[in-house]
Amino acid sequence: MGLFKKNKRRKATPVGSSQELAQIAAEGKPVLVDFMQHGCAPCKVMDGIVDELADEYGDSAHVVKVNAAHAPDAFAEFKVMSTPTFVLLTNGRSKPRWRQSGLVKKDQLQRMLEREGAERVEAV
Numbered sequence: 001m002g003l004f005k006k007n008k009r010r011k012a013t014p015v016g017s018s019q020e021l022a023q024i025a026a027e028g029k030p031v032l033v034d035f036m037q038h039g040c041a042p043c044k045v046m047d048g049i050v051d052e053l054a055d056e057y058g059d060s061a062h063v064v065k066v067n068a069a070h071a072p073d074a075f076a077e078f079k080v081m082s083t084p085t086f087v088l089l090t091n092g093r094s095k096p097r098w099r100q101s102g103l104v105k106k107d108q109l110q111r112m113l114e115r116e117g118a119e120r121v122e123a124v
Contacts, residue, residue, distance in 0.1 A: 010055040012063045018074040021066065022094055030061045030116035031089040032109065035080045037068035042103050043084045049106045053113070061118035090116045 012034060015021050025031050034050045036043040054063035066074045068083065078087060078096070086109065088098040098112050114120075 009051070010058065011051045012054040012065045014070070015064045015066045015074065016070050018071065018077045021064070021071075021074055021089075024062050024064060025089045025094055026092050027062070028092045029059075030113055030118045032061065032063045032113060033078075033087040033089065034063075034065045035068070035075060035078065035083055035085040035087070036065055037083045040083045045103060046084050049109070052106070053109055056110075056120050057113060057118045058121035060121070061113050061116075088112050088116065 013024075015024065015033075021031075021033065032050075032053065034043075034046065036046070050063060050065065057063065068075055068080075074080075077094075078085075082101050084103075085101040086099065086104055087096040089095075090097045097116065110120075
């Protein structure tokens with residue numbers, strides 16, 4: 001056993017279809033959706049930030065990733081034309097409250113989540 005115990009960090013949840021995304025949104029918590037694809041350089045930059053948000057907000061929000069190769073129906077439903085594209089779903093609705101494509105600063109994503117009621121979980 002090592003001196004340092006590695007904490008299990010929460011990561012963004014992969015979503016495989018628009019139906020699965022609708023089920024998550026129906027829970028009523030804010031849902032930050034990262035529409036991404038492998039091989040996309042800006043997606044790689046945002047990947048770590050999105051996982052950090054999933055860890056920081058815990059159960060107060062859903063942070064999910066939708067891969068173009070695995071959920072083309074979700075890309076079509078939300079008319080995603082470039083990656084990464086971020087969408088914030090609120091109040092169980094499938095219509096986005098906020099949307100932005102490209103690189104987005106972490107503090108902007110945090111403000112959007114907190115504006116919709118998400119709360120940061122204290123590190124243990």
